[in-house]
Structures are given as structure tokens and as C-alpha cells.
Amino acid sequence: MNKIYNRKYIPEIIKLSSYFPVVGIIGARQVGKTTIVKMLMHKLSKPLHYLDLESPSDYHKLQNPELYLSALNDKCVVIDEIQTKPELFPVLRSLIDKNNGESCQFIITGSATPDLLLQSTETLAGRIAYVDIHPFSIDELPGFISPEHHWFWGGFPKALFAPDDLLAAKWIENFIKTYIERDLRLLGLSAEPLFLRRFWTMLAHMNGNIVNYSTLSSSLGIAVNTVKRYIDFFEHAFLIHRLYSFSSNIKKRLVKSPKLFISDTGILHNLLGIKSLDELYGHPALGNSWEAYCINQILSTVREKYTASFFRTHDGSECDLVLSKGNVPCYSIEIKFSETPKLTRGNLFAFSTIKAKKNYIVVMKDERYPIKDNNEVVGIKNFIEELINQNQPTI
Known part of the structure; x- marks a missing residue:
């Protein structure tokens, strides 16, 4: 049972x-x-x-x-x-x-x-x-599931709690196959399964990056408006989500196109052909995978309590995630997969421009310590706990 x-x-x-x-x-x-x-x-x-x-x-x-x-x-x-x-x-x-x-x-x-x-x-x-309802998030994990296991296999229960890695991988592959052959059609998206698999895989390669509708259109041989319609559909089916640009009156020109993320990192790794955590550590997608994981966990926690966005200028200054209430930025968050995280000049410019109440560098390790200019390094689990404590529901 x-x-x-x-x-x-x-x-x-x-x-x-x-x-x-x-x-x-x-x-x-x-x-x-x-x-x-x-x-x-x-x-x-x-x-x-x-x-x-x-x-x-x-x-x-x-x-x-x-x-x-x-x-x-x-x-x-x-x-x-x-x-x-x-x-x-x-x-x-x-x-x-x-x-x-x-x-x-x-x-x-x-x-x-x-x-x-x-x-x-x-x-x-x-x-x-x-x-x-989101896949299992880091604050819901039982003690025997490590954050690394959760990151690699994602939060769908049948993958997360599978008895071994072989069964977890098989479940994820069957999930993808069933979605492209049956479920998306039942939801109203009529396209060939091979095309949908290719489309979903291309979105996985775009994970953590600015959406380039024209590139997808050219690669797939379909109109830009069709690409946008398919992306809308995948988002409505909870398979991806888009993060939109921070709105500001600053004079610096901000990137306006959204960033795209696969909604579950277990699905992401399967689509990218990454078979193990060790393989992920040596893969070019490592940083973007970790960013997707952290953003998925944060958005699952804050839900409607904050407006989420990202900050990026055309000259490269950026901040991965901004959480705001109304028009007031509360958290500026830069996500780093490093044991010695450092802020770039672009990160510091973004923090100083956004003027959030708190600036964080989110990392994997359970730790918390201040660095220069009133910025703080915090582990993802610690940060999620802070968000929960700041927003206890009145139930």
C-alpha cells in the first residue's frame, strides 16, 4: 500500500x-x-x-x-x-x-x-x-528525501517516491509520452506526438532563458503566432511557466520578453537526456536547472502572495527573481550554484536599482551569512522557511 x-x-x-x-x-x-x-x-x-x-x-x-x-x-x-x-x-x-x-x-x-x-x-x-496544486515542494519533503534527490527527480509523487532510480526514470518517460500522445489532445491541442515531443524538448533547452519566439518559429517551421499559441497551451496545462520582466521607471532599457521555465526539474532533466545527478553536475544546463528548481520552489511557496518577475537590462545587469507586493519590491534574489557565491557588478547594479527591502543570494547549502553591501547568502531551504514564516496563512 x-x-x-x-x-x-x-x-x-x-x-x-x-x-x-x-x-x-x-x-x-x-x-x-x-x-x-x-x-x-x-x-x-x-x-x-x-x-x-x-x-x-x-x-x-x-x-x-x-x-x-x-x-x-x-x-x-x-x-x-x-x-x-x-x-x-x-x-x-x-x-x-x-x-x-x-x-x-x-x-x-x-x-x-x-x-x-x-x-x-x-x-x-x-x-x-x-x-x-504544484508538485511536492521542498517544504513538504519527508525527512528521508534529500533536496538533491528532489532537485534531480522533481516533485511528482510517483517519481519522487519511486523505490529506485530506474522506476523514477521510467515513470517520467511514461508521463511525457502520455501527455504528448493523449492528454494534450484531450485538453484541445491537436498536433502530432513527434512534433509535440520536439517542441517540448526545445522548450527544455530554452529553460531559464529569454523566450525567443522567432528562433522557435524558424527551427520548427511554423508561424510565430502558432509558437505563442502552443506555449500558451503548455503553460495552461502546467507544463511550463513564464516569468515576466520587472516593471520600473528607470532609464536603463530593460529586457521585456519573458523567461521560460519547465515547471518540474525531473521532467526537465528527462527532456535534456540527463540520466543521473552526477551527469547533471557536469552538464552545461546545471546552472539553469538549479535556477529553475529554486524558482519553482519559491513560486510554489509564495503563490498569489507576491508578484514574481526578473530584472535584466540590455547591457547584462540582472537579478534572477524579484518578489513584490503591489509596486513595492520586497525581495531581490540572485540564484547561484556555487559554494563561494559572488555578486557581479551587474547583480549589484540590479540590486541597487530595484531597491528591494532584502537582497539575497540563494544557494543549495543550508547556511546563512551576510556579505558586502547589506546582501545575504541563504540556502534555498532556509529562504523557503523565511517566506513561510513571513506569510503564515490566517486559517
């Missing part, structure tokens, strides 16, 4: 379900959405009734959804992978309104963002709250 590890999203989901008629739990396939739902058993104000729309028998039960769901008024109905039956959204709205917007009526899960699940956004406006 597989052990179930606690996830940090449970208190938030419980709180939202006490107020909203519907809670939407969204994230990539296999990220742990169904497991989280099962962890909610006996923790909500109503008993759960679970429907998996990828099960033919459960799908068949909803041939007349209004009749079936009306009989479950005393339960919180979980509808798993709702994007497979989007015509349910108007029915849910009707049932919610008949019950005067009572809380904790439905929990829905989906493998696409609300922008992709357009009907949910339009039909359930004001009735639904969303919770984005």
Missing part, C-alpha cells in the same frame, strides 16, 4: 469550502489532486461523494447530471477531471443557485487552468475558488 504524505494545501481547501459553493483543485496530471481529495475525507462539513470522470461507470452516471446530482444535496460531490465533461458547468451553476449558494456543494479537479476551462470561469463566476 502506498504511503500518503501530507500536502500543504489541505487547510486552504477546507477554509475555502466553508465559504464557497465550489472549490476547484487544478494542476498537472499525476500531481496529487485525487490524493488531496481523499485526504479531505471527514475534514469537511459534509461527507464526500466521489465521481471520477475517467471511469466509464462514473461518466455514465452523469448522463442526466441534474437528476443524479440533485439526489446528493446532503453531500459534497467531488467531480474528478471535470475538463472531460465541460457541459456540467451550467448544471452545477443551476444546482448551486437552487441551494441559495450554500457552501461546500462541490469540489472539482482539473488538469488545466481556469483560462483553459473557460466555461468554468464564465459559468461559475462568484461561486468558485481555485487552488493551484
